[in-house]
Amino acid sequence: MRDIANESRPSDVRAASSARDGGDDVSDSAVEVKGLVKRYGDMLALDYFDLDVRRGEIFGLLGPNGSGKSTAINCILALLTYDEGEIRVFGEPVTPTSYDVKRRIGIVPQNVAVFNELTVTENIDYFCSLYVTERKRRAELVDQAIDFVGLGEFRRFRPGKLSGGLKRRLNIACGIAHRPELIFFDEPTVAVDPQSRNAILEGIQRLNREGATIVYTSHYMEEVERIADRILIMDHGRHLALGTAEELKNMIGMGERISVATLDLDDVTLRRIRALPFVIEAAWDGKELDVRCRRGERNLADLLDMLNASGVNVGHLTSRPPSLNDVFLELTGTALRDSADSDGTEE
Incomplete structure (x- = not known):
């Protein structure tokens, strides 16, 4: 994909989107989900789940x-029925036959969904033809999609000849060729190299700058923190927390996490550190002391005072603010990435 990291994002994306769809009387929401319930027998997959995605944003x-x-997304796309609740996309209820609304939506699935018998160009043309029937216009859109994901030199290649990262780019091109206003990305960077991952994320940001509303799911929290305007954390089919990355971090009691390189910490000193009023948890692996702290202005200074008073030699020292993983750990008791399968798939 082309280098777009330094492009500025216009501040009027939502305003332009609203004007395009009819002016100020149009709802600011691209997706509204209220009280969604989905059961599989005795299992409650969605438990009165709520979601509100604003037009023009990247929503993590x-x-x-x-x-x-995945259940919530499939219900929004009318690929699954549900037991209770209400779903609207661009202000309209969505049913399996809501073709006008569905033409405005793109989906890039977690698993690469292309035809191995077709070339790159033929694959993109096929998926674009599901929405655009005019051949001349479709040819233009296919060329634009190929250029966008940087597959120009691979036009005649079949998917079996592409690397994993290039297949992911082809998967994206097939989902966006018809220029949808709302795009769902479900784990688009699973099992790709860092260079391809960076190119994919930059491409998603560019789509957003050009006016598309993005819903982005991932197990890689640093990706979501990098690109999302707002983030919703869910578990057991329920809405747990919603906000910007900084707002989510401010919801929890944890402050910074301090790491101290030291080889001579003893059990007595470790117990004293754990007894400090601002310490949530402290662990030492023989080489590095790791301390999770509550919010406070003197945590680092007080910890160093304790170590110096105990005669502990201190090496490299780092202090970092709470991460999204820390937010999820405090909300659910489970680290998000640790909950992912090795291949990143969702059950």
Whole structure:
């Protein structure tokens, strides 16, 4: 994909989107989900789940395997029926036959969904033809999609000849060729190299700058924190927390996490550190002391005072603010990434 990291994001994306769809009387929401309930027999997959995605934003949806992310998306796309609740996309209720609304939606699935018998160009043309029947216009859109994901030199290649990262780019091109206004990305960077991952994330940001509303799911929290305007954390089919990355971090009691390189910490000193009023948890692996702290202005200074008073030699020292993983750990008791299967798939 082309290098777009330094492009600025216009501040009027939502305003332009609203004007395009009819002016100020149009709802600011691209997706509205209220009280959604989905059962599989005795299992409650969605438990009165709520979601509100604003037009023009990148919306991150986080949750471990089995949290209900994919179920919620499939209900929104009318691929699954549900037991209770209300779903609207661009202000319209969505049913299996809501073709006008569905033409405005794109989906990039977690698993690469292309035809191995077709070339790159033929694959993109096929998926684009599901929405655009005019050949001339479709040819233009296919060329634009190929250029967008940087597959120009691979036009005649079949998927079997592409690397994993290039297949992911082809998967994206097939989902966006018809220029949808709302795009769902479900784990688009699973099992790709860092260079391809960076290119994919930059491409998603560019789509957003060009006016598309993005719903992005991932097990990689640093990706979501990098690109999302707002983030919703869900588990067991329920809405747990919603906000910007900084707002989510401010919801929890944890402050910074301090790491101290030291080889001579003893059990007595470790117990004293754990007894400090601002310490949530402290662990030492023989080489590094790791301390999770509550919020406070003197945590680092007080910890160093304790170590110096105990005669502990201190090496490299780092202090970092709480991460999204810390937020999820405090909300659910489970680290998000640890909940993912090795291949990143969701059950």
